[in-house]
Amino acid sequence: MVAAGFIAVGSGPAGVSAAETFRAKHRDIPVRILTDDPALPYAKPPLSKGYLCGREDKHDLHSAAWFTRNRIDLIRGVTVAAIDVDRQQVITKGGRRYPYWHLVLASGATAVRPDIPGVETALTLRTFADAVALKMAARYADTAVVIGAGLIGCEAATCLAEQGVATTLVAVEPVPLHRRFGLEAGERVAKILSDNDVRFAGDTTVIGIDDTGVLLGTGEGIDADVVVTATGVRPDVTLARAAGLAIRDGRIVVDEHMRTSARNVYAAGDVALARNVTAGKHIPAEHWRDAAQQGYVAGLTAAGYAASWDKMPQYSCVIGDYVLTYRGWGTGYDISSLVDHHDGFTVQYEADGKQVGVLTASRGV
Template identity: 40%
Template structure:
């Protein structure tokens, strides 16, 4: 019997275990997790900070699932070494677990900037971090969030939603500079201001004190609670110490296999074709490929890379960005609409008749159509305005179940199409929860929930049944 050991029980590791069990009921599976929590949805942690969800609501697998499926789970147990010669992992307490197949899903860790007083701050990466942030927020008179990327914006919005005065500090010239162009970053900052978040860009934090931070130049920003959201780095120490090839991440091929054929790596710790993916959808796609290979369900399975769609998960802020958002009119056809007073910014980047990038900030009714065009590389309709304003033109609207083709991808995180949802409905799933249980749609970032509800409601209406 094949012995599978998974190191890491986060979103990638937990998904791999469940994918393996869906294909093979008998394989011996052991999964180690450094955190004591059961696996949880890290994408939804901003909701925990905001108070709209509690830890139990972001849990991915119930503890009973492991026993019911014959999986040995070791939460709170850290793997400290890989003995490749004898094919076993070594744990912090000196235990050894032999493997035939080893999968590294060690994820990423928060980057802590080398500034004096950094130990006084709290990072925003784990459920334990959320607990610490919430404990401090109960007595804090104000908060400072350092880092204006995706996580920093989500943390700042969550804390502001609790009524705390929040200042968001960012080194770059505008927020979320990896995903947004300068104008979109400006509109986002203005949107956050209306929600109680004061934003400062182009600033350098030199010191973190007991009641705030000091910027380069001497200015002090008050805040009893300081949250660091300065990015993440892949956790690769275990792989490097074992002699596996490591660059930014653990280097893998299209099978997600390292230079040791018995060892795979998936998720945020893995580097595939020079890219380390920091979003959940690629990790889950990689987990499916490895599950196919190690169980023999599909020995031809390969991972070819992912086309990323970034969704911001923050109350009252709708944002989606995909592809090459920074290109200008010198490099491509750019279609843009901005209405700062309403917090709306939309941008399409088109090259050779195909969508290669897009930003939607504010009302995002067009996101379904644009995501399909981007993901499939399909030709862009001649009516560009219809893409930006789907309610005002006759362009095909993906968010309308009537016009959406069955091949349209509804849930990006789990690669679920409208056709799969229809088939699920025809098999008896009459509400979103039943569809989610069967397909996993809505269980990633949750951004597709409205679309799934619309499709289920439309199908019920067509057949004259109650949803």
Template identity: 35%
Template sequence: MTEPATFVIVGGGLAAAKGAEALRQEGFDGTIVLIGREPHLPYERPPLSKGYLQGDDERDTIFVHDADWYRDHAIDVRTGAEATALDPAAHEVTLSSGERLRYDKLLLATGAVPRRLNVPGGERVLYLRTVDDSDRLRATLSSARKVAVIGAGWIGLEAAAAARNAGADVTVIEQEHQPLLGALGPELGAVFADLHRDNGVDLRLGARLAEVTDTGVRLADGTHADADAVIAGVGAVPDTALAAAAGLEIDNGVKVTADLRTSDPDIYAAGDVANAYHPRHRHHIRVEHWANALNQPAVAARAMLGRDASYEEPPYFYTDQYDLGMEYLGHVPPGTTYEVAIRGDVGRREFIAFWLGEDDRVLAAMNVNIWDQGDHLKALVLSGAPVDRKALTDPDVPLGHLVR
């Protein structure tokens, strides 16, 4: 193909930076303009609720590239510039400055935004999505004696662990009967419930928030939890406003094909905002995880250059809480009948969990404080072959022997 003159990337996170990087690696020598709403260069978000929040990681480590890299690769980075309108027919994006920027191909990497609490006093709540949010929360945790966390998902639990490590008394309020119920199910959710209770967290399950007060939070049952600070981690929603206003197809995010093309042939999407068709699973998947933001942009870049490309990586995410490190690989579609098989010692939090479908195929696997097995776990998930359950749960049988 004749390479277009200008590619525009809308977004300021990992997916945006990796999109620019991949285009240059694929040999595109035209103009690349990256438009980021925040005043910072593109950065990674996982450290914001982990090492950076707890003071273990320096600020410089969160950025995907430094300013010199963008200059050396001729990437025109517009920080603090918001894309306010997108006109697919004219191939133009309008910036907050009023500038209208023409593009030949465009990559949407607008990510997701935190779901907000709609309760009295909700304006007092802290959220965690941006580096500025993390800085604000970090400063708060340096002096807060009591912290309430609303939501026991990944962000909520990581924030709770950070608050406990900072010395605060922590109360976690979760409306489900286990943490991480939607992500892991009740059996593995209980592992994280025990982890936080063992670290001194007051975990209130099956509880609903009614109000944020001057001195903490009031629950629907009338009880009150004292808190100097309230943090909400109740999920996120894809940032589709720009795409929706432009008439792109929206369905739990910006709907894209396996090569990350939207309903407009010259616009692509990657990362948290993209609901991508997965050839292996034969349906669309949108997950708000680091691995998609890391790996999808290379596929999008190839497709933007007219080359064959398809995103087929299994979903992957990880967490670090207290002395527990975990990696999860695979996908269990909602409504799937499955059983969980365990290899190792759950009580010691050193184990591997396998989600097995009705035909004994490994749908997903999670390693907890057991390392150097990632390649075998990925091979088991990708093989699609039935496994011997007895051998799968026997630590004396090497996982490599089970891969077909």
């Protein structure tokens, strides 16, 4: 059996940040990252922005030489089947056991496919392999439909249109990003999409997908050589649930130090429902900056140093030549107030009389 040490399950920003942070504090303890992704660890935001649009390549978090130089054992293409919290072991699908002193669960999230006849023929955009497949499909496509008008759906639709593909964005909401940012912001995003040659079909659903395209609930058919589902993600808590870790609202419950309910087990990123010190409550982490910060906290805590998650979440979305930046808790609001300015708009969000978020859209790409 291999020597015990630090293990991160997942090679996204949370897992890599945790491993990198722990290694910086302990130079001689074994550090391993186990991941089912065969690619070198990479940043996911560029996949639906620069990479799909053909403006930039995949962004590796580190080179293969960096992992070797820092003696971090990156084990790719392996599926973790179970965690034995009593024996402190990680068990792979092939039956190999890796003992740990400290374990960080950073297994991320999986794309949610809607229950639609023919959906198995649609593409998703979650991994680098997904992005490669979609980029190749777009080269030979004249038409496309993107199902779901969240952040990824809006970015993907804009990139496809930029490649000369006639693209329709379909959503059950009346405007894009309605659930997250409200009606007024969504109306302006719809205009931005239209200016970038993306047709928006709201207040409708896709009830079928076939070789010719999609069928909407309104009875309208839309031709599509490529269909993309961007209908959200689900945190992958399969291992945590089987190991008996505390789970709430579909995520692993952790404190501000990223500790789970099991001894020497931490969680970070999409899978974590972590207590944020500044917010004074548990906040779901949904974006790479949150994941990297939580991984940093988990790595420091595991290494024996004082660390707490206290950063306010922030993320950006690129639609055409506009950048939408949100800074806030993302936990709902009672009141929103929008102000237009010469190159975009700003929305303030309040809950219980307190500001809980700010969305700014400005031309800047």
